Amino acid sequence: MRRWAAWCGAALAALVVAVPAAQAAREPEVFLGAAMSSDMRPDQRRDAVRNFSAITTENAFKWGEMSPRRGVTDFSVTDRMVAWATRNGLRIRAHNLFWHRLQLPDWVTGVVRRSAAPRRTLRRLMVSRARKVAGRYRGRIAIWDVVNEPLALTGPGWDAGDVFHDTLGESYIDLAFRSAHAADPRARLFLNELVWNPALGDPKAGALLALVERLKRRHVPIDGVGIQVHGMIGLAPPWFPESTATLTRYLRALGRLGVDVEVTELDVALPLLGPVADPLAAQAKAYAKVARACARVRRCTGLTVWGLRDPDSWLDTDPTTRGRAPNRPLLLDGKGRRKSAYRAVVEALGERRR
Ligand code: XIL
Numbered sequence: 606m607r608r609w610a611a612w613c614g615a616a617l618a619a620l621v622v623a624v625p626a627a628q629a630a631r632e633p634e635v636f637l638g639a640a641m642s643s644d645m646r647p648d649q650r651r652d653a654v655r656n657f658s659a660i661t662t663e664n665a666f667k668w669g670e671m672s673p674r675r676g677v678t679d680f681s682v683t684d685r686m687v688a689w690a691t692r693n694g695l696r697i698r699a700h701n702l703f704w705h706r707l708q709l710p711d712w713v714t715g716v717v718r719r720s721a722a723p724r725r726t727l728r729r730l731m732v733s734r735a736r737k738v739a740g741r742y743r744g745r746i747a748i749w750d751v752v753n754e755p756l757a758l759t760g761p762g763w764d765a766g767d768v769f770h771d772t773l774g775e776s777y778i779d780l781a782f783r784s785a786h787a788a789d790p791r792a793r794l795f796l797n798e799l800v801w802n803p804a805l806g807d808p809k810a811g812a813l814l815a816l817v818e819r820l821k822r823r824h825v826p827i828d829g830v831g832i833q834v835h836g837m838i839g840l841a842p843p844w845f846p847e848s849t850a851t852l853t854r855y856l857r858a859l860g861r862l863g864v865d866v867e868v869t870e871l872d873v874a875l876p877l878l879g880p881v882a883d884p885l886a887a888q889a890k891a892y893a894k895v896a897r898a899c900a901r902v903r904r905c906t907g908l909t910v911w912g913l914r915d916p917d918s919w920l921d922t923d924p925t926t927r928g929r930a931p932n933r934p935l936l937l938d939g940k941g942r943r944k945s946a947y948r949a950v951v952e953a954l955g956e957r958r959r
Contacts, residue, residue, distance in 0.1 A: 638909035
């Protein structure tokens, strides 16, 4: 019975990882992705190809990674990752063009704040990065996270000290998407946001809906919205989706604005589950709750987890969560073996085809 269940899981996995063309024509495929670190160790490369149909570049495309100094853009890592993923038939989500919160090089803020014409200076820097970076990979990137986490961490507002918003107001988002579209007209352009409680009625979730509505009204070329869903603070509202039903309703509300949606950075920290008899089974349930919502929403085109093997997870090094390490929040264990959560996600995504 056990072996039979394992076999079924593997068969289902094969189906989701590579949905046959005929199926894909009837129903849009749900890509199953993982974030891939810049070093791309051989085990990581193997894990990605065996278990996933898409990757997101975890850090490689971030402004500070490519251009730690002004006037320098290093393409060596991104060139390698894009070539490798393309060769292996993995869909690429390039993450990200603009993000105020982390991994923005200090020189950007410095140059803008010192400029006599800060608005013009920032606009030029943004257009130049979009042209250089998105332009270089034109036609090879399926999805760009054009703007990452524009809203404040919690609540409906914006961050003070956000150089983009402080300088250009919301119009920086319009400029980001228009420049990315000019640089790579065929890439699907996403806004990616950390929404702890993606539910109608939640203040931050509501602010995101309103923002997307304004962007669409201004004819900004936005194709999709990514919802991060990091289970790193708590696994119940207001820190995690309450249920498949609430998440489904929220994703559909986004879809009605005329955008596709994806779950982009899912992880579920094991220690947060508390004293339960079978923590891996409980973790699988939390994963399935989210994956099932994506399967049920026609405009949900992908679900991505934030890392490959458990020990690679950013939660074990991030200052807010490293105290709980090992968080074991991903779909593959330390040896690259599929956890119960992997099988649960694959099964849940399989609902798309039923
Ligand atoms: C994280 C990476 O995983 C870490 O390696 C890095 O040190 C910091 O950034 N939201 C995002 C991602 O959009 O880019 C972040 O990735 C995790 C939170």
